[in-house]
Amino acid sequence: MQSFLKELVEKHRPFTREGKLADYIPQLAKQNPSALGVSVRTCEGGVYSAGDCPIEFTLQSISKVITLILALMDRGEEEVFDHVGMEPTGNPFNSIYDLEVNSPGKPLNPMINAGALVVSSLIEGSTVEERLERILTLVRDMAENPDIGVDEAVYHSERVTGYRNRSMAYFLKEFGIVDDVESTLELYFKHCSISVTCDDLARMGLCLARYGEDEKGRQVVPRPIARLVKTFMVTCGMYNASGEFAIKVGIPAKSGVSGGILASVPERMGIGVFGPALDEKGNSHAGVRLLKDLSREWNLSIF
Numbered sequence: 001m002q003s004f005l006k007e008l009v010e011k012h013r014p015f016t017r018e019g020k021l022a023d024y025i026p027q028l029a030k031q032n033p034s035a036l037g038v039s040v041r042t043c044e045g046g047v048y049s050a051g052d053c054p055i056e057f058t059l060q061s062i063s064k065v066i067t068l069i070l071a072l073m074d075r076g077e078e079e080v081f082d083h084v085g086m087e088p089t090g091n092p093f094n095s096i097y098d099l100e101v102n103s104p105g106k107p108l109n110p111m112i113n114a115g116a117l118v119v120s121s122l123i124e125g126s127t128v129e130e131r132l133e134r135i136l137t138l139v140r141d142m143a144e145n146p147d148i149g150v151d152e153a154v155y156h157s158e159r160v161t162g163y164r165n166r167s168m169a170y171f172l173k174e175f176g177i178v179d180d181v182e183s184t185l186e187l188y189f190k191h192c193s194i195s196v197t198c199d200d201l202a203r204m205g206l207c208l209a210r211y212g213e214d215e216k217g218r219q220v221v222p223r224p225i226a227r228l229v230k231t232f233m234v235t236c237g238m239y240n241a242s243g244e245f246a247i248k249v250g251i252p253a254k255s256g257v258s259g260g261i262l263a264s265v266p267e268r269m270g271i272g273v274f275g276p277a278l279d280e281k282g283n284s285h286a287g288v289r290l291l292k293d294l295s296r297e298w299n300l301s302i303f
């Protein structure tokens with residue numbers, strides 16, 4: 001398995017040249033465009049990795065999985081889905097179009113920026129710090145890594161340039177769906193900037209693959225919520241490329257614009273991928289190709 005992963009990284013690294021770093025968050029444009037790494041953790045205790053696994057990168061949209069879990073734990077399904085829908089979109093993750101035209105005041109799903117802003121606003125705690133700490137605790141528990149923290153440079157970089165997210169948050173306020181815009185944005189930019197490695201993602205994926213149980217047998221995420229978020233990962237996790245990804249890879253997965261992909265094969269394994277050169281939809285260009293080969297070779301499609 002180990003040597004197969006190594007071969008996969010070498011085979012797909014040349015494709016990193018066809019992708020492009022996200023530069024609308026200036027700090028992300030400083031990443032190494034040719035980086036590529038993969039980590040796998042299986043339910044049987046197997047640990048495998050290859051390529052640039054020690055590199056730290058920020059969760060970005062992958063944090064949308066974590067905040068959805070926490071909001072569901074805090075508020076329950078009914079209240080969460082009063083505020084955000086369950087349907088995929090054919091538009092980009094940062095599109096404001098659906099919000100205005102198709103679903104005024106209620107973002108289509110929690111995996112796009114508008115939906116994630118609403119979800120962030122639902123997370124309980126009296127201050128932004130307290131709410132962030134609760135998100136960090138969940139990430140640390142799922143990844144079984146107490147050292148996970150926030151990359152302050154990426155946070156500041158997005159905070160000063162996040163005009164589109166600011167506009168969407170104010171748009172949502174008009175509909176009374178987000179209350180305190182500034183604290184919601186602050187929390188959103190912070191949780192997008194949580195810093196991890198491929199191995200952290202593999203452990204988080206494994207936790208979801210084990211229906212919310214960590215490797216020590218603690219139920220870190222309630223079982224029905226683990227099931228629900230994996231379903232969102234299939235339908236919306238790769239933005240408006242989720243349909244093609246489901247057909248070609250067939251694994252619940254969530255990507256982020258820093259180039260990370262969190263993948264979870266129910267009852268089998270968690271997979272973490274990092275490749276910051278992105279395709280036109282904002283997914284890791286080489287990372288998606290690598291997962292496609294891995295899925296085919298190990299027969300991982302859930303369908």
Ligand SMILES: NC(=O)CC[C@H](N)C(=O)O
Pocket residue numbers: 059060061062093094113158165192255256257258282
């Ligand atoms: N697709 C992403 O990873 C988006 C997250 C990023 N922080 C943003 O709001 O634009």
